[in-house]
Amino acid sequence: MIEIESVHKSFGKLEVLKGINLTVNKGEVVSIIGGSGSGKSTLLTCINGLEPINSGKIKIDGTEVHAKSTDLNKLRQKIGIVFQQWNAFPHLTVLENVMLAPRKVLGMAKSDAEAIAVKNLTHVGLAEKLSVYPNRMSGGQQQRMAIARALAMSPKYMLFDEVTSALDPMLVGEVLDTLKMLAEEGMTMICVTHEMAFARDVSDRVAFFHQGVMAEIGTPEQLFGAPQNPETQKFLASIR
């Protein structure tokens, strides 16, 4: 369970998160939508401790992320994150990209790490690309590799930060299909996204962020069908 309690976060004078409360239960898929600069992506990097917070609490299975005593490296093994820019490691083949963390972080034997990498790459449809270097693949393929790389650590939670925003429109579908597949398998996920159709079809709940505040949250039917907050209404009207 991910528990976010009145989290405040500032970059210098700019307050980007103004008291966020959100609880994500096991097996739940929560999508976060909202305009640029609304704080959605920042929240994700706070959840896995890549960014410090100014006040509030984030707990993963009861462990407080920003407590001094927390071993972040250990905690991050539970939480996979995939970024808008997929950040493939260019000097490693697709297989090596996925094997690296299981080997070096979990200390797995090479053969075990390889088996896990092959399994996850096959899962995202990249079984044919094992020995290819990332720069020989399309953005969509690299993004699916990044997903497999995160999955290879057997995380309990997955965070997706606008994973299709940097892709050619024709490549968006393959990545969204991968996310859908994970959701159907019961992965607990928080997806920051601009893909409204995806948010509607896949999420259990959808949250709308506006200027650092979670303006509204509800089931897709509620949020897209009958938005209560005027800002949500304005946002949804603007993208239709």
Added chain:
Amino acid sequence: MFKYSFQWNQALKALPQMLDGALVTMQIALLSMAIGLVVAIILTLFRLSGSRLLRGFAVAWVEIARNTPALFQIYMAHFGLGSFGIHLSPFTSLLAGIAFNNAGYLAENFRGALKAIPDTQARAGRSLGMTSLQAFRLIVVPQMLRIAFLPITNQMVWAILMTSLGVTVGMNTDLAGVTQALNARTFRTFEFFALAAVIYYLIAKVVTLAARLIASRLFRY
């Protein structure tokens, strides 16, 4: 109009001697690169460190090494230190001068290479549970080496050519020193220096080609 009659025989007869000198040249160049690389890594770490003193030291080194003539750096190692009673042999002072120069240039290359790698790379590693040291070692350094490889090769060639400055501090066993000695004895300046130039050229060429071969093996992406 042009009365000079070439006498290549004398120069060619001295070829074995000059090739021995070339070996010394290679030795100094390789040693100076080895030292330069190690020091450059240390300087790069200093520059990344939180200590102003260490950062200042590294910056000063790089500034001096890159903005003063290599000849002066070698002179300083020999005659400059000599003024303080530290007497280095021509070999050692030449080596020290070039290593100083190499370290400065290589540290700057490393810094540039580090800058060229987006922060998001290390961040991606951290998000997979790596420590910052692991992310640096496994993700940043390998990419940095590729970017820095060509400049390192250039510096190696430059180091080989810089060794010829050793004649100014009395170095007489390297290729330039041997050539200068033969020239003084025979006054066949053109022949000897032309031959030496060809040897320098060939060494530099071999180094460049070898580096290209190594790069194609090492960096397949």
